[in-house]
Amino acid sequence: xxxxxxxxxxxxxxxxxxxxxxxxxxxxxxxxxxxxxxxxxxxxxxxxxxxxxxxxxxxxxxxxxxxxxxxxxxxxxxxxxxxxxxxxxxxxxxxxxxxxxxxxxxxxxxxxxxxxxxxxxxxxxxxxxxxxxxxxxxxxxxxxxxxxxxxxxxxxxxxxxxxxxxxxxxxxxxxxxxxxxxxxxxxxxxxxxxxxxxxxxxxxxxxxxxxxxxxxxxxxxxxxxxxxxxxxxxxxxxxxxxxxxxxxxxxxxxxxxxxxxxxxxxxxxxxxxxxxxxxxxxxxxxxxxxxxxxxxxxxxxxxxxxxxxxxxxxxxxxxxxxxxxxxxxxxxxxxxxxxxxxxxxxxxxxxxxxxxxxxxxxxxxxxxxxxxxxxxxxxxxxxxxxxxxxxxxxxxxxxxxxxxxxxxxxxxxxxxxxxxxxxxxxxxxxxxxxxxxxxxxxxxxxxxxxxxxxxxxxxxxxxxxxxxxxxxxxxxxxxxxxxxxxxxxxxxxxxxxxxxxxxxxxxxxxxxxxxxxxxxxxxxxxxxxxxxxxxxxxxxxxxxxxxxxxxxxxxxxxxxxxxxxxxxxxxxxxxxxxxxxxxxxxxxxxxxxxxxxxxxxxxxxxxxxxxxxxxxxxxxxxxxxxx
Amino acid sequence: xxxxxxxxxxxxxxxxxxxxxxxxxxxxxxxxxxxxxxxxxxxxxxxxxxxxxxxxxxxxxxxxxxxxxxxxxxxxxxxxxxxxxxxxxxxxxxxxxxxxxxxxxxxxxxxxxxxxxxxxxxxxxxxxxxxxxxxxxxxxxxxxxxxxx
Numbered sequence: 001x002x003x004x005x006x007x008x009x010x011x012x013x014x015x016x017x018x019x020x021x022x023x024x025x026x027x028x029x030x031x032x033x034x035x036x037x038x039x040x041x042x043x044x045x046x047x048x049x050x051x052x053x054x055x056x057x058x059x060x061x062x063x064x065x066x067x068x069x070x071x072x073x074x075x076x077x078x079x080x081x082x083x084x085x086x087x088x089x090x091x092x093x094x095x096x097x098x099x100x101x102x103x104x105x106x107x108x109x110x111x112x113x114x115x116x117x118x119x120x121x122x123x124x125x126x127x128x129x130x131x132x133x134x135x136x137x138x139x140x141x142x143x144x145x146x147x148x149x150x151x152x153x154x155x156x157x158x159x160x161x162x163x164x165x166x167x168x169x170x171x172x173x174x175x176x177x178x179x180x181x182x183x184x185x186x187x188x189x190x191x192x193x194x195x196x197x198x199x200x201x202x203x204x205x206x207x208x209x210x211x212x213x214x215x216x217x218x219x220x221x222x223x224x225x226x227x228x229x230x231x232x233x234x235x236x237x238x239x240x241x242x243x244x245x246x247x248x249x250x251x252x253x254x255x256x257x258x259x260x261x262x263x264x265x266x267x268x269x270x271x272x273x274x275x276x277x278x279x280x281x282x283x284x285x286x287x288x289x290x291x292x293x294x295x296x297x298x299x300x301x302x303x304x305x306x307x308x309x310x311x312x313x314x315x316x317x318x319x320x321x322x323x324x325x326x327x328x329x330x331x332x333x334x335x336x337x338x339x340x341x342x343x344x345x346x347x348x349x350x351x352x353x354x355x356x357x358x359x360x361x362x363x364x365x366x367x368x369x370x371x372x373x374x375x376x377x378x379x380x381x382x383x384x385x386x387x388x389x390x391x392x393x394x395x396x397x398x399x400x401x402x403x404x405x406x407x408x409x410x411x412x413x414x415x416x417x418x419x420x421x422x423x424x425x426x427x428x429x430x431x432x433x434x435x436x437x438x439x440x441x442x443x444x445x446x447x448x449x450x451x452x453x454x455x456x457x458x459x460x461x462x463x464x465x466x467x468x469x470x471x472x473x474x475x476x477x478x479x480x481x482x483x484x485x486x487x488x489x490x491x492x493x494x495x496x497x498x499x500x501x502x503x504x505x506x507x508x509x510x511x512x513x514x515x516x517x518x519x520x521x522x523x524x525x526x527x528x529x530x531x532x533x534x535x536x537x538x539x540x541x542x543x544x545x546x547x548x549x550x551x552x553x554x555x556x557x558x559x560x561x562x563x564x565x566x567x568x569x570x571x572x573x574x575x576x577x578x579x580x581x582x583x584x585x586x587x588x589x590x591x592x593x594x595x596x597x598x599x600x601x602x603x604x605x606x607x608x609x610x611x612x613x614x615x616x617x618x619x620x621x622x623x624x625x626x627x
Numbered sequence: 628x629x630x631x632x633x634x635x636x637x638x639x640x641x642x643x644x645x646x647x648x649x650x651x652x653x654x655x656x657x658x659x660x661x662x663x664x665x666x667x668x669x670x671x672x673x674x675x676x677x678x679x680x681x682x683x684x685x686x687x688x689x690x691x692x693x694x695x696x697x698x699x700x701x702x703x704x705x706x707x708x709x710x711x712x713x714x715x716x717x718x719x720x721x722x723x724x725x726x727x728x729x730x731x732x733x734x735x736x737x738x739x740x741x742x743x744x745x746x747x748x749x750x751x752x753x754x755x756x757x758x759x760x761x762x763x764x765x766x767x768x769x770x771x772x773x774x775x776x
Contacts, residue, residue, distance in 0.1 A: 038643070038762070038763060038764065038765040039658060039765075040641060040643055040765070041642075041643055041646030041647070041650070041658045041661070041763070042641075042642070042643075042646070044658050044659055045658070045659065045661075045663070047663070058642060059663055059664070060642060060645060060663055061649070061663055061664075061665075061668040061669055061670070061739070064664055072663075072664060575659070576659050580659045580660055581663065583664075
């Protein structure tokens with residue numbers, strides 16, 4: 001373990017977490033920020049190209065073109081499309097596995113907990129099978145068939161799922177996606193050495209990937225998971241480091257593929273397993289949520305109250321969660337599983353198991369999930385975790401901050417649960433918006449990062465500014481993990497909202513920031529937006545609705561962002577997505593996109609001015625709707 | 628006086644010092660927004676590459692016996708008695724470029740666009756802290772050190 005790390009940790013919007021981390025004797029990402037504080041200007045602007053051995057070429061005043069002749073505009077567009085392709089690939093991997101899981105669950109007559117979600121999908125897909133297992137398998141097959149089409153064959157479910165005015169616009173623009181996996185392939189090919197050099201063509205390609213990512217990787221992953229794991233329902237839940245109970249054998253889960261844990265999480269609370277835990281001195285097993293799969297479990301927590309102890313924190317809280325010493329194992333199946341957890345696991349004797357090799361950690365045991373072997377695999381995992389528990393407890397010091405987080409985070413919000421909360425119709429929400437009691441809606445989504453002021457700093461500050469302006473915030477992604485830990489998703493946060501939104505929240509007993517859970521649930525926000533637009537009878541760009549990914553982190557977020565722009569929504573980012581070195585990119589994203597899809601990129605790392613810009617857009621849209 | 632000291636062994640040739648210098652002299656810009664394609668974009672520092680010796684960062688040394696000051700016929704270049712830095716007054720410059728010809732290190736250049744003024748390191752004297760290039764070097768190949776006059 002490196003003991004020479006910086007003692008200077010970065011700021012966090014979560015003061016208790018910042019203090020906790022600053023006192024740790026293990027190194028975390030928060031410690032490493034200082035050593036990485038000097039950034040490469042060419043990288044930040046996206047004008048470094050290393051696609052061939054003549055490079056890396058950088059655009060400078062003395063070298064305005066790469067050796068091949070590529071301009072800044074070409075280099076930036078290639079880099080950006082590559083990133084969006086990779087990000088799309090990540091989400092498509094998730095939906096592919098989820099659909100395969102549903103197919104196998106249905107074929108083996110397994111339990112399908114989400115009857116409403118199944119009915120909803122059957123209706124959208126026009127599947128009329130009476131038997132629920134046959135119906136579910138057919139739905140899974142239809143999703144898989146689309147994912148596996150070549151790029152020159154359009155996916156069939158796009159038209160069934162997309163809002164009609166959007167579908168028509170996408171068709172006009174020629175950006176309807178072919179098979180989602182092949183589209184990732186096409187994006188990678190297009191951006192290789194001396195292939196496409198047309199920035200506009202590449203940005204349109206990004207929108208196409210945004211559509212396949214959004215409708216399949218996001219929206220469908222949620223709905224397919226709902227069928228298997230149960231629909232979210234609204235409830236209050238504890239969050240933060242306080243959820244860790246050292247009396248239990250604790251497993252921290254990281255990733256995005258909730259269904260991989262479906263069998264295991266039920267198994268962990270069966271009598272023989274609890275007896276095994278008791279035999280080594282523990283009360284039983286608990287899952288501790290971290291990253292998006294934790295958010296997903298929290299969202300459906302109503303169905304998993306016994307095994308799930310709560311969501312402890314987002315991606316950049318994972319190292320701190322492990323440093324409590326009370327976690328006995330990490331089970332990971334996707335990102336955001338930081339490489340930084342490895343030395344901590346090593347030092348604190350925490351067992352690492354990977355269930356999907358895409359997220360294989362260097363010192364983890366690989367146990368690729370096999371549906372047909374899930375019973376024996378789960379038993380192997382349980383035995384391995386018990387062995388780790390025995391080897392480490394009593395040897396490793398415990399350091400749980402029981403004061404961190406809160407017990408009353410409102411969770412379980414989804415397109416379905418929110419609508420039922422409102423009485424089965426969107427009318428009450430629309431009425432509040434029309435009356436100006438809620439000025440508009442902001443989807444504050446995406447990741448958590450340590451830039452833009454520090455861990456969740458811009459996200460939290462922006463959200464505070466927005467709610468003060470009577471804008472209702474819906475959050476999905478690691479942003480939720482930060483917002484809930486600082487108390488903005490607790491009903492008492494209503495006092496931080498503007499007078500009108502505060503009154504609405506207090507009368508309904510809800511916080512001004514609604515927790516949709518994981519980043520995958522950006523797809524749920526899209527469903528909410530679409531259903532609202534449908535109810536009002538307008539297209540999405542006309543809604544007083546804005547998106548912000550203030551602390552976007554990774555390639556997946558860029559694919560999400562491309563979806564937001566394809567939907568025609570204004571999208572705020574705290575930091576530019578490595579495109580500012582290209583005048584064409586800046587023009588396309590901040591101006592021309594308005595004419596293409598109605599979307600627009602706004603870059604601002606200042607919470608106050610960013611909130612003012614988003615507020616002005618909402619005011620403008622309200623005016624255009626005459627409300 | 629303070630001077631930029633170079634440790635060429637540490638230089639990776641990333642050119643971040645170039646960007647920092649251009650940004651420092653492009654008002655209101657930062658690393659994201661600095662326009663490197665602007666005709667006025669010109670760094671006051673240089674990285675040369677020698678296949679045998681590797682990268683050579685070239686920075687204005689604000690020399691004790693500054694040839695540029697000695698050769699300046701209009702009084703546009705003067706050595707500040709307090710800071711020891713060679714200062715340039717554009718208004719006094721006749722653009723004869725004797726300074727460019729006499730600089731032993733080749734770091735002085737006429738401006739690319741109009742060829743009417745000198746592009747020269749000002750040690751970011753108008754900014755707090757160290758010069759922008761020094762702050763931007765990820766390898767700490769350049770550092771500000773106090774040297775006796």
